[in-house]
Amino acid sequence: MKIALTVNGERREADLWGGESLLTMLRDTLELPGSKNACEQGECGSCSVLLDGELVCSCLVLAAQADGHEIVTVEGLASGDELHPVQRAFVDAGAVQCGFCTPGLVVAVTDLLARTPDPGDDEIREALSGNLCRCTGYAKIFDAVRLAAEGR
Amino acid sequence: MCLSSPVDVHTPRTLDEALELKAALPEARFVQGGTDVMVELNFGRSRPPALVNLAELDELRGWSSEDGELRLGAGLTYTEAMRPELAELVPALAEAARTVGSPQIRNRGTVGGNLGTASPAGDALPPLLAEGALVDVASVRGVRTLPLDEFLLGVKRNALEPDELVTAVRLAPSGGPQTFMKVGPRNAMVIAICSLAVIVDAAAGEVRASFGSAATTARRVTVPLAEAAALPERVADAAAPIDDVRATAAYRRHSLRVLASRALERCLRS
Secondary structure, eight states, rough: EEEEEEEEEEEEEEOTTTOOBHHHHHIIIIIITTTSSSSSSSSTTTEEEETTTTTGGGGBBBBGGGOOEEEOOGHHHHHHHHHHHHHHHHHHHHHOOOOHHHHHHHHHHHHHHHHHHSSOOHHHHHHTTEEEEOOOOHHHHHHHHHHHHHHH | TTTSOOOEEEOSHHHHHHHHHHHHHHEEESSSSSSTTTHHHHTTTTOOEEEEETTTGGGSSSEEETTTTEEETTOOOOHHSSSSSHHSHHHHHHHHHEEEEEEEHHHHHHHHHHHHHHOTTTTHHHHHHHOOEEEEEEEEEEEEEEHHHEEEEEETTOOOOTTEEEEEEEOOOOOOEEEEEESSSSSSSSSSSEEEEEEEEETTTTTEEEEESSSSSSSEEEEEGGGGGGHHHHHHHHHHOOOOOSHHHHHHHHHHHHHHHHHHHHHOOO
């Protein structure tokens, strides 16, 4: 089946298998591999994207459900060569180890700061509770969130 | 994925259209938020010949309140259930919603999905059961309403006929002090080892408790307000837990006794 949607501000079309997840479509058909595929059951958050402005695990969205909707992936955050402030903060705080969880966390932090510009530690903890870092680099990730919040 | 058999996806734009599809396609899987169904699909645990996307149906969205009766659309998300205006009417449901998965899951998972899946661990079920919720189900044959305790039949079994869909949950908020508690290894991303909702309904002169993950379905226990102190033992007696990978039956029963006593303290103090 064919669907049409907006991805990172661009009109895109995709031909897909009916049972396919939004994550598979983004990575394999639309060639946007920034959203990572790890658990495929909503546990790790590394596939986090914004669907109509809401943070979701793209592995748990049926691709066909995105027909006519708007997706923002980690690839859509930077403006040209200019990193998004959250991306910049992750670099400056050294909040990246193996890097696998980073795209999902960057999207989740972007969502958090859009709603809560100056989050407390408990708010950060709750907002990022769906994103796992297998390197356990959470202290630096917290630093990055505070840095991005200060920079706003 | 390319080797998979074809799957037709239907996206009805009205509830009537969805009900016609439900009657015509008994083998189809109906998807709202996808947080349960997509896991089955991603892991090849189910290969339905067709999927029906319910996410575009306005009839299932949101909530409304009229003459003291609250109607929660089946498509109400946990994130929506946590928002202040609704949280004020059904605080225990809002607390339960906040324990579901993560923000990503709460933005997609729905109350209707919790009823459709009918897991004994469904987090929305104890607070709804404690408020005596009714479930509206619809089909091309018409609409019927069942009390939630009659809707929940067993582990992942509910009273839906093959052509029926859950459209809403209705309840009259008691307004009494209430709370929800859940035991698990961390605060997020946890399937309840056991869970408990307690409501002190002074107007009705009773205390109602409902627990999850400690019997084949969520169950309710009611005691007269004057005998509130007996609630922890009554809850523990009503539980019929099992040993499984998450905990032993004995631990679940003990936890429920402790939770009931803490919940009472929390509610009676306020």
